[in-house]
Amino acid sequence: MVQAGGSPAERTPLRRSAPARRDPSPEPALRQVMAQFATGVTILTVGGEGAHGMTANAFTSVSLDPPLVLCCVSRAARMHSSIVAAGSFAANILASGQQHLSRYFTDWRRPDGMAQFEPVGCTVGARTGAPLITGALAWLECEVAEVLDGGDHSIFLGRVVAAAREAGEGALVFYDGGYHHVRGRARAA
């Protein structure tokens, strides 16, 4: 049972005699709880006919050998059918100064297809054809290894076929519903 906030007293289990109060849906509380988990921010991209980009923070490393990552994409997102059709995607890990890109790739008014990447500097990934965003801290090109049921999302397990980090400094972080900036040391690529 998800409980959002409340004093320790409020979190004490209810006594038997008290009528159980059930939240009809745990979703709002779950959102508030998960908002306490600070994450990086990625733009997932797909190239080719179903070219598309989408902001995602449900992204994580899974395995080094074999090299696997996963991302979770809403079944309602256009990105879902793009990844399924392409069988591949790239994850671009945003740098501190790229908050505007995170906002852009959640905005439904952005154009469709490759046109949405025109205001954004990109190169084309050699292995997947997915746009790789200029100035990102790092990127990974992935082939979809498996699609798992994740409720209203699908979990795309991606086999990493190419990856690189750039010389960027500082990460964009999403925490408690807002953007934050983490400074880092400048390093050679």
Ligand SMILES: Cc1cc2nc3c(=O)[nH]c(=O)nc-3n(C[C@H](O)[C@H](O)[C@H](O)COP(=O)(O)O)c2cc1C
């Ligand atoms: C910081 C942030 C992280 C997000 N993470 C995800 C995510 O991991 N998975 C997802 O499906 N949507 C995520 N979203 C929402 C999508 O970016 C948003 O619904 C997008 O408009 C869907 O795009 P599409 O329908 O054009 O593919 C996130 C939004 C923000 C602002």
